Amino acid sequence: MKNKIIIVGYDPEIIEMILNLDDFFVEGYTDLNKSNNDIFNLSYLGTDEEFIHDYSYQNSHQIIITIDNTAKRELLFNYYKKYLYEFATVVSKKS
Numbered sequence: 059m060k061n062k063i064i065i066v067g068y069d070p071e072i073i074e075m076i077l078n079l080d081d082f083f084v085e086g087y088t089d090l091n092k093s094n095n096d097i098f099n100l101s102y103l104g105t106d107e108e109f110i111h112d113y114s115y116q117n118s119h120q121i122i123i124t125i126d127n128t129a130k131r132e133l134l135f136n137y138y139k140k141y142l143y144e145f146a147t148v149v150s151k152k153s
Contacts, residue, residue: 062119063146064103066134068093069124073100075150076122082146085119106134110141120146 060080065073065087076082077098086101087093088109093102103109121143125131135145 061146062115063122064088064109064115064119065100065122065124066106066138067124068096069126070097072122072124073098076148078151079148082148085115106137110137116142116144120144122146122148 060083062083062085063076064085065076066089068087068089073084073087076084084098084100086103088103088106090105096102103113121138122145123131123134123138125134138145
């Protein structure tokens, strides 16, 4: 069974890598804005605040944060941890 995940931050390179793995099903992504060029046709779940308010996936989905900026990444990690989300570990096939 595939792990259901939510991607935080639209990063096409990381999303492509995740989609090429057999372990994950991507439910959708959060970001400040909906991507105008979503080549993967993923569901936009809103901003982080909208997602937390509108969805309840804590028991069924894990989070993957694709943000490169360390400070923003830490803020997002703590934000989702506060709402009891677990985080998925992704290992590229190229590793």
